Amino acid sequence: MLKNFKPVSLILVAGAMTLPVSAYADLAPEKHETAVSQQSGKVIGTVEDDFGPIAGASVVVKGTTNGTITDNDGNFTLNGVKNGDIIQISFIGYATREMPYTGQSSLSIKLSEDTQKLDEVVVTAMGIRKDAKKLGYAVSTIDAGELIKTGTPDFATSLYGKASGVRIQAAPGGGTSSVSISVRGLSSITGTTQPLIVMDGVPIHNGDANKDGYWTNQRVESNGMVDINPEDIESISILKGAAASALYGSEAANGVVMITSKSGKGQSGLGVDFSANLSFDKVAYMPNIQKEFGPGYDNALLSTASDFEKQTGFQNTRTDRNGNQVISPRNTYYSWGRPYDYTTQLYNWNGVTRTHAPIDHNQWNDVFQTGINQTYNLAITNGTEKGNLRFSYTYVDNTPTQLNSHNNKHNFALSGSANILKNLKVDYSANYMRQHVKNRAYRISRLLTNYQGMFTGYDDIAALKNSTVTSLGYMNTNYNSNTLTPDEAWDWNPAGYQMATEYFWNIFGKEQLEDNNRFIASVTPSWEIIPGLTARGRLSTDLTYNVIESKNSTETPNVFRQPGNYTGYYGLKNSKYEIYYGDLMLMFDRTFAEKYNVSANAGWSARQENQYDTSVGTRGGLSVENWFHLNSSGLTPANPGMKKASLLKQAFFATASFGYDSWAYVEGTVRQEKSSTLAPGSNTFVYPSVNGSIIYSSLLKNLNPSWLDYGKIRLSYGVVGNAPELYRAATGYNQSAVGSYIYNQVPQSLGNNEIQPEQKYEFELGWENKFLGNRLGFELSFYSNVVKDQILQTTTSASSGGTSILMNVGELKNRGVEMSLYGTPIQTKDWTWDVRANWAWNKNEVTKLIDGVSSIDHSTVDNGAAVLQSSVGRPMGDWYVYGTVKDENGNKIVDDNGLYIVDYTERQKAGNAMPKVVGGFSTSLNYKDFYLDATIDFRIGGDVMNLPYQYMTELGILDCTLDNRDASRGGLTWYADGNDLSDPSKRHLTDQAAGTTVNGNMVYDNGVIQPGVKQDGSQNNTIITAGEVYYNQYGWGYSGNITYENAIQKNSYVKMRELSLGYRLPKNITSKFGCKNLMVSVYGRNLFYFYKSLKEFDAECTDGTTWISQAQIGGSTATTRSFGFSVRASF
DSSP, rough: OOOGGHHHHHHHHHHHOOOOOOOTOOOOOOOOEOOOOOOOOOHHHEEEETTOTTOOEEEEETTOEEEEEEETEEEEEEOOTTTTTTEEEEEEBBBEEEEEEEEEEEEEEOOOOOOOOOOOEOOOOOOOOGGGOOOOOOEEEEEEHHTTTOSSOOOOOOOOSTTTTEEEESSSGGGGGGGEEEEESSOOSSSSSOOOOTTTTTOOOOOOOOOOOOSSSSSSOOGGGGSGGGGEEEEEEEEEEEHHHHGGGGGTOOOOEEEEEESSTTEEHHHHHHEEEEEEEESSSSSOOOOOSSSSSSSGGGGSSSSHHHHHHHEEEEOTSSOOEEEEEEOOBBBBBBBBSSOOEOTTSSOOOOEOOOSSTTHHHHHHHOOEEEEEEEEEEEEEEEEEEEEEEEEEEOOSSSTTOOEEEEEEEEEEEEEEEEEEEEEEEEEEEEEEEEEOOOOOHHSSSSSOOOOTTOHHHHHHHHBBBBSSBBBBBTTTTSOOOTTBBSSSSSTTEEEHHIHHHHHHHEEEEEEEEEEEEEEEEEEEEEETTTEEEEEEEEEEEEEEEEEEEOOOOOOGGTTTOOOEEEEEEEEEEEEEEEEEEEEEEEETTTTTTEEEEEEEEEEEEEEEEEEEEEEEEEESSSSGGGEEEEEEEEEEEEEEEEEEEEEEEEEEEEEEETEEEEEEEEEEEEEETSSTTSSSEEEEEEEEEEHHHHHHHGGSSSEEEEEEEEEEEEEEEOOOOOTTOOOOOEEEEEEEEEEEEEOOOOOTTTTTOOEEEEEEEEEEEETTTEEEEEEEEEEEEEEEEEEEHHHHHHOOOOOSSEEEEEEEEEEEEEEEEEEEEEESEEEEEEEEEEEEEEEEEEEOOOOOOOEEEEEGGGGGTTTEEEEETTTTTTTEEEOOOTTTTOOOOBBSSSOBBOOSSOEEEESSEEEEEEEEEEEEETTEEEEEEEEEEEEEEEEEEEEHHHHHHHHHHHHGGGGSSSGGGTEEEEEEEGGGGTOOEEEEOOOSSOOOOTEEEEOOEEOOOOOBTTEEEEEEOOOOOOOHHHHHSSSSSSSSSOTTTTTTEEOOOOEEEEEEEEEEHHHHHHHHGTTEEEEEEEEEEEEEEEEEEESSSSSOOOOOHHHHHEEEEOOHHHHEEEEEEEEEEEE
């Protein structure tokens, strides 16, 4: 069975070589054995099962390190075999065979599946490899083949829907964006919720990203995990519970992601792998701009307009540059005007006369371009008796969907193992990444949540884009303003002119160049002192060095400005983050009397982190236009900045485990940790855990039903922590100066020397089963945790010198269930069909906050129109808004103007940001050399604030605002007494058609009567216009009849995440040019939704890594749908 998984077979070799011999397995009959001269001591052969060759099978001389593995055709060559040696052949899931060497030079081995034994080796905390059956806690493992099939830009993006209880949120923007991973919900109310990332046993720098608001940094930043090259990853293990991650102490409350790099392990001789990926990103899931009605006001708003505009919907109040009166569209971002007539000629802001008709294509394609991604990887591996190595080079070239942007990345990876002596070996790995980024993507919040940056279906975005920068390089403006190119200037500023000044100018007039360097390396010697007792050490480092150069061009010619008030900017920032890590461990593992397994580890680890940031930039603009140099500063001295931080953390740890007769296991661990950034006396913590498992299928032995292959019950309990941000516990001073006088101030937000990490106490119960020859299985987990000592900002007396202080005062609970199902419904010689599914339910509850406080606010929207809040007794993240008033029967109450009354005295709960269920479904169908893979992921629940929808609906820009605009769209026909369109009380329904008159009053067909009752309880019959429904009840702030209750939207979805189709060329063709394996494939990512509740946007259009930022849609860069082509070859 498992030989069908050739892409991951080499990954499983390490586990295969550790498999014990099955005492009761039947040996499969050999095809033949040929006896020849034994003088050479060289054996060649083939290893197969019922379906053909097995790649990655272990072939070793028993009791020695002399061994090899089979290649993709199942072939092997073994040298140095002596007469009487026992040749041992094994592979995961198969009964191990042993054959005495009596001079054979050729062997043909057939392995049979062992349904009683399917040992899986997983990487656990501190890089310790363990048999999965021994674990008393849940670990999700994803192999290399799952990470690279669809050319994802980073490893985390490829995890969607593949691990139960793990939620991925990848920001738009590809390799320069950020990725958020949430494991088993959230474990902190205000702290970080990102897991610890460990690569080859080394904790690496990750962090949060994109926490800035609308008025601060608008570029989409990345966090550390996106630097890891998917092509160099062998496997990922996700430690989800406290018991699994307790050895990482105060950094493990949010789970741990263990990354194991590819190496040359299992390689015999020289091997070369090559891959190439080419993919295209098309902008998708962006707001649907309506193309039926033009810019302007509806009849209710036009009640005070000129007669010409009332009759035509256009304006005749403007003149061109020659003083000629022109007819133009109303210069507004409102799109409640008359229907497009495709006839009237209109004079526009740029001096161009156009027909009154919408732009005939998707205008988002004028804002963005098609992204192009290229990835090329070359890997060389070599394996001998003395060790193995792998060298890999990956080049990534990315042209993002944002215009005038580009980035490329070079990844170098070296890993391997050297056998220094018989009992001494050294494992090593080194990864170097160098990335150059030109113009990291800007958020598009200026287009989605800024009224003067929005556009209607009429607006010529291409013309605005192409005229943003003048031929002299300045920002364009209207011809009446300060300009050196009046012929290029606009006749007037278009309604959405800030699309030019705050978006296109940022892209074309500003240049940010980044050079990012990262080096991650480790050396791990291990010495087998005696059989079963090994000493291991590790030294490693993670060094990140970034240089950012900002060049903002001069916007307005200096001739029109005063010294010290010029435009333009030059800035330089250097950032360095260093991690130095080391650990020592003594490991013991022995089995006595073939029944009693004893394992123990004891060790010490330490980590030093240093951060250095320096920055400097000009002030008062550039005194010499576009001279990007500090000496060009309009004011001197230039603005300097500096940040310096360091952390030293050390720990002693120990584990002890006992196993009995391969069916009972129990383990305990403990970690004592000390941190330099917490106050002495409050900086030492202990994190214990215990776990156990009973494999009842092994306990029952012959009493097992024939259909049960494996069954286990597991139980665990552990304590982990979530450390406060660096220096949050310290009380420092702000130093300032006036002239030559230097003074210090106590900050308003005080630290607290008694602050300690948040503490998570978790209980977990699990049940695992495999049936029908391991072709069906499931894993079920239940967990419950309490996270105490939540770090919250509390108010304090001003006499203390500040107004707030950090304290450990909050408490949070999580309960959840995780379920994984997998099976192989079809398995024949030509066909294999595998299916996998998982889902996870999580519920959290805030059980305690500050004494006397029942809720805390996380985010306030639009001056208090909506608030994101956590309250005692509720899940984190309730949305509260001012809502419409309802009677006792739930009917909405309307006012005299036919609009819903909003209660502005008290906010109402409108939703909750926490998803209830997440999961995924994947399937792989193989027919001979073809395969078809698909991954679907889903989320149920989790409400978000859709701000663009709130604003764009008010303006009538979206397709969803077309309802009731005329009779064909459900609008009611009506007229107003005296043609007074501004007073709803004078409106009456009629059967007359629009455009006719009733008693001299014009008839319209955009009437609406909103469901509800009047204040006296009678049924509402007040007529309002379709436009009044939206522009009076949506929009910014809280006044009149505006409510945000419709902007709080469920973010449930079911998405076709990945789809790939591949073909492996026949070996009789590839062997002609020395190729062992050649596969071509096509793939797609983010292809479509089966279901989506969020309106107008992709369900993952946020870019922050914090849960608070993910609860609000404000406009990241464009979301995309991707299509690609891949070639992979092995030589």
